Amino acid sequence: MREPSLNFLRTLVNTPSPVGHETRGQRVWLDYAKQFADETFSDAYGNCVAVLNKGGSPRLMLAGHADEIAMAVNYIDDDGFIYVRKMGGVDAAITKAQRVVIHTRTGPVKGVVGNVAPHLTKQDGDPKPPKIHDLFLDIGAGKRKDAERLVRVGDPITLVDEFELLRNDLAVARAFDNRIGTFAVAEALRLLKESKGKLHAEVCAVSNVQEEVGLLGARQIAYSLKPDVALVVDVTHATDYPTVSKAQHGDVKSAKARPSRTAAATIPKSSRASRRWRRRRKFRSSTRQCPRRAARTRTRFSGRAAALPARSSVCRTVTCTRRWRW
Numbered sequence: 001m002r003e004p005s006l007n008f009l010r011t012l013v014n015t016p017s018p019v020g021h022e023t024r025g026q027r028v029w030l031d032y033a034k035q036f037a038d039e040t041f042s043d044a045y046g047n048c049v050a051v052l053n054k055g056g057s058p059r060l061m062l063a064g065h066a067d068e069i070a071m072a073v074n075y076i077d078d079d080g081f082i083y084v085r086k087m088g089g090v091d092a093a094i095t096k097a098q099r100v101v102i103h104t105r106t107g108p109v110k111g112v113v114g115n116v117a118p119h120l121t122k123q124d125g126d127p128k129p130p131k132i133h134d135l136f137l138d139i140g141a142g143k144r145k146d147a148e149r150l151v152r153v154g155d156p157i158t159l160v161d162e163f164e165l166l167r168n169d170l171a172v173a174r175a176f177d178n179r180i181g182t183f184a185v186a187e188a189l190r191l192l193k194e195s196k197g198k199l200h201a202e203v204c205a206v207s208n209v210q211e212e213v214g215l216l217g218a219r220q221i222a223y224s225l226k227p228d229v230a231l232v233v234d235v236t237h238a239t240d241y242p243t244v245s246k247a248q249h250g251d252v253k254s255a256k257a258r259p260s261r262t263a264a265a266t267i268p269k270s271s272r273a274s275r276r277w278r279r280r281r282k283f284r285s286s287t288r289q290c291p292r293r294a295a296r297t298r299t300r301f302s303g304r305a306a307a308l309p310a311r312s313s314v315c316r317t318v319t320c321t322r323r324w325r326w
């Protein structure tokens with residue numbers, strides 16, 4: 001890998017980006033991606049976009065999520081020990097005895113996840129894996145007041161592990177899910193920028209937020225960009241190591257391209273998705289999607305009631321029924 005790309009990857013994964021608090025990591029991504037973009041911007045939620053060949057068609061979105069799984073301060077007891085809750089799919093068993101950083105309003109506070117030594121536990125049979133509420137953090141505070149001076153309930157917590165290169169291009173890091181995806185889309189933008197071929201598509205590289213708690217950022221940015229085609233990059237589980245069942249989880253080798261798979265939830269080629277794509281392409285240059293209709297569509301798909309935006313100048317009934325019939 002070329003040196004600047006490796007340095008970018010190292011800085012990106014080493015910069016804490018807990019879900020809901022992605023700003024620092026997003027700055028690193030945007031600073032790198034903007035070298036290869038005609039335009040960059042971010043939205044109110046923190047999603048970042050770098051656009052190449054603005055005005056081209058179709059509009060292609062390359063997206064990865066920037067947030068990493070994390071924990072948050074949930075409760076501080078009288079002795080100053082901190083109890084946590086999950087933000088995303090944290091495994092409590094591998095979090096025990098690890099060093100952590102609590103990201104507070106006054107800066108990082110170091111801590112360690114407590115673990116009882118085997119000499120002090122009396123247990124018959126295999127120990128049960130811990131639950132997240134069994135974990136407690138020691139930040140060196142003697143009592144609750146000392147701890148409360150430093151941290152607040154809700155402060156995000158990440159592990160300390162950082163990027164290391166092992167042998168044969170094998171690397172370990174804390175947050176490859178999914179900084180490796182945002183790295184890939186930034187690199188794709190660089191390669192497109194450097195290629196000599198004429199680019200027809202408008203390419204939007206996106207580093208989106210809050211995937212680990214419900215794919216929120218991807219949904220927000222898809223509604224605002226309205227891409228014709230979206231390619232989403234995320235990680236999967238390798239199975240080329242002992243104890244994992246290939247029969248159950250497939251044959252996925254680290255550092256090798258994953259064989260493509262067809263899932264059950266697919267849309268046949270000539271379905272309404274492509275018809276919608278053709279229709280959207282035709283009208284995109286002359287009109288924008290009506291916000292009232294977008295809200296109605298969202299309501300229909302989510303099954304939840306949502307307040308419709310007030311009628312505005314872009315929302316004439318004739319416009320939205322004729323051009324945006326779903």
Ligand SMILES: [Zn+2]
Nearest residue numbers: 177178234235
């Ligand atoms: Zn992911």
